[in-house]
Amino acid sequence: MDYEMTIGGTLFDRVVQILEHARSNVVQSVNTNMVTAYWLIGREIVVEIQGGEERAEYGKQVIETLSLQLTEQYGKGFSAQTLWNFRQFYQVYAKRLNILFPTGREFAGISKLSLPGRESQGVQSPHEEHRGLQQGFSPQLSWSHYRALMRVSRPAAREFYEREAIECGWSKTQLERQIQTSYYDRIIAHHGEQGLLAPDRERLAGEKLTPIDVLKSPMVLEFLNLPDDPNLHESKLEQAIIGNLQLFLLELGKGFSFVARQKHIRFDDDDFYVDLVFYNFILKCFLLIDLKLGKLTHQDVGQMDGYVRLFEDQFKVPGDNPTIGLILCSDKSEAVAKYSVLHESKQIFASKYLKFLPTEEELRLEIEKERRLIEANMADRKELLSFDENSAPNAE
Numbered sequence: 001m002d003y004e005m006t007i008g009g010t011l012f013d014r015v016v017q018i019l020e021h022a023r024s025n026v027v028q029s030v031n032t033n034m035v036t037a038y039w040l041i042g043r044e045i046v047v048e049i050q051g052g053e054e055r056a057e058y059g060k061q062v063i064e065t066l067s068l069q070l071t072e073q074y075g076k077g078f079s080a081q082t083l084w085n086f087r088q089f090y091q092v093y094a095k096r097l098n099i100l101f102p103t104g105r106e107f108a109g110i111s112k113l114s115l116p117g118r119e120s121q122g123v124q125s126p127h128e129e130h131r132g133l134q135q136g137f138s139p140q141l142s143w144s145h146y147r148a149l150m151r152v153s154r155p156a157a158r159e160f161y162e163r164e165a166i167e168c169g170w171s172k173t174q175l176e177r178q179i180q181t182s183y184y185d186r187i188i189a190h191h192g193e194q195g196l197l198a199p200d201r202e203r204l205a206g207e208k209l210t211p212i213d214v215l216k217s218p219m220v221l222e223f224l225n226l227p228d229d230p231n232l233h234e235s236k237l238e239q240a241i242i243g244n245l246q247l248f249l250l251e252l253g254k255g256f257s258f259v260a261r262q263k264h265i266r267f268d269d270d271d272f273y274v275d276l277v278f279y280n281f282i283l284k285c286f287l288l289i290d291l292k293l294g295k296l297t298h299q300d301v302g303q304m305d306g307y308v309r310l311f312e313d314q315f316k317v318p319g320d321n322p323t324i325g326l327i328l329c330s331d332k333s334e335a336v337a338k339y340s341v342l343h344e345s346k347q348i349f350a351s352k353y354l355k356f357l358p359t360e361e362e363l364r365l366e367i368e369k370e371r372r373l374i375e376a377n378m379a380d381r382k383e384l385l386s387f388d389e390n391s392a393p394n395a396e
Helices: 003-009 011-024 030-050 055-074 080-092 126-135 143-150 155-168 172-180 183-191 193-205 234-243 245-252 298-315 334-338 360-391
Strands: 256-267 270-280 285-295 324-331 348-354
Touching: 011 030, 011 055, 030 055, 030 080, 030 143, 055 080, 080 143, 143 155, 143 172, 155 172, 155 183, 172 245, 183 360, 234 245, 234 256, 234 270, 234 285, 245 256, 256 285, 256 298, 270 298, 285 298, 298 324, 298 334, 298 348, 348 360
Parallel strands: 285 324, 324 348
Antiparallel strands: 256 270, 270 285
């Protein structure tokens, strides 16, 4: 079969039409038009290859020939690997766009291609758009974002990362890090599937978020570049966080802004200092963080409980929700978490932090450990509630 003639008269012409129109609309919406164009190119390649009798060999020839032709006309950017990426992009998001306009192989006999621009797609704000991912591709995300998303095999996780990237304005690097550190799995382990849906529920149903919907555990703090030194002091950890505040805020969760370090609280003749203070504009409350190197103790929990009570008394203003306290520790003791105020408190939490980027298996084990702890706590609460109900005196 003459691959050159076959492609030159059909596939190449269709791809050129897609690219020419996308480039003409670049001022209107660079990301939307180019990402849509790559999806359409992938679609054309998939259809073309599926038509071949010997698909593997035919597909290789199709890609290589198309790459040479596009490179000759447009220059760099259309290597064979790039075209395979376009093909994969369409396969991953095959149901994302409804093609209601002539393009590619539907283009025959029509003088001008009409790809969706702002007028036909209706560009929305990030908060409006992320609710309807099935309607198209976000102008907030670039092709690099979608290349990272394509590598996420589970559809539910992939859609979660896409929504979060749109809502939080993640860069491509930030998105890749969240995928690499299994942000989705950590949310599921710590909050269950409701943790993934909470922001949408609040906007659509008027429900308020709780701290458990925002905080996560474990936290991965490899960007602090902390030495593996048993003599490391909390002050070094605090300084490293301040020096990498933007990355720490990303890892901390949604809606946080930095307020103070070593916040002074005075009670009678005693002076206390809270390591870090943040404010969350989603929860509308302050977050106090106490940094702990080593194992979590009952004394740490009691100290944080005192910090929260004092801070509420001295700094909370009308309209603020209850202050929450987070003990960030390198070893989260299951016994302390179970037999302390952490077990039932709605304001005091503990999260383990990892100083180094773990392997996928190490992170999986940490997530499983966190899940077991939470499930054990939930079982204990149900048992206690059942005991209270059964032991209550019968009404006369």
